[in-house]
Amino acid sequence: MLTMKDIVREGNPVLREVAKPVPVPLSDEDKQTAKRMLEFLINSQNPEIAEKYSLRPGVGLAAPQIGLSKQMIAVHTTDENEKEYSLVLFNPKIISESVEMTHLEGGEGCLSVDREVQGIVPRHARITVKAINENNEEVRLKLKGFPAIVFQHEIDHLNGIMFYDRIEGWVDPYKREINPSL
Incomplete structure (x- = not known):
């Protein structure tokens, strides 16, 4: 079971790397890692488990956040209509x-930032993501609202981008300039 001690914190170089694509077909090891990432998110949102294991609640987790430079993410959240998004994706790309x-x-x-960072993080209101699911199938997700923000945040991690890199005017020793096309 993953806990907060498994979460890599800002300043660790893996968070600034462009993660490597995951080979397809997926290995059992990669599938297990992704399953553990999703399990962490589910546990972190359960008040009893979160308290027992001192988990900070999270809605998304990218492999670099557990020290792996691999293009995999897990998301566990709902949209404004209570539609649940509880899934793992490999090699996700925003295609529109x-x-x-x-x-x-x-x-x-x-989860990798142990401090409050204030500021507006501009995100696209709607996105389409193409990825591979745990069954080695290509999937496309049309997302809007909160889930779209979560997926953009996690995919940024796969490109070595931290959310505060997108805050205009934010001055911070960890911030770096990013290519506007990312």
């Missing part, structure tokens, strides 16, 4: 995005 932008009013947080 809206011109319309959005952001979380309270800002974003990250």
Whole structure:
């Protein structure tokens, strides 16, 4: 079972690397790792388990956050209509995005960042993601609202981007400039 001690914190170089694609067909080891990532998110949202193991609640987790430079993410969240997104994806890519932008009013947080970072993180309001699921099948997800923000945050991790890199005017020793096309 993954716990907070398994989560890599900001400053660790793996969080700034472009993660390597996961070979397909998927290995049993990669499938197990992704399953453990999703299990962490589910456990972190269960108050009793979270308290017992001192887990911070999370809705998304990328492999670099557990020290693996691999393109895999896990997401466990719902949208405004209570539709659940509880899945793992391998080699996810955003293949289309809206011109319309959005952001979380309270800002974003990250399991790899042990401090509050204030500021608006601009995100696309709607995206389409193409990826491989745990059954080695290509999937496409059309996302909007909160799930779209979560997926963009996690896919950023696969490109070595931290959420605060996107905050305009934010000055921080960990921040770095990013290519606007990412």
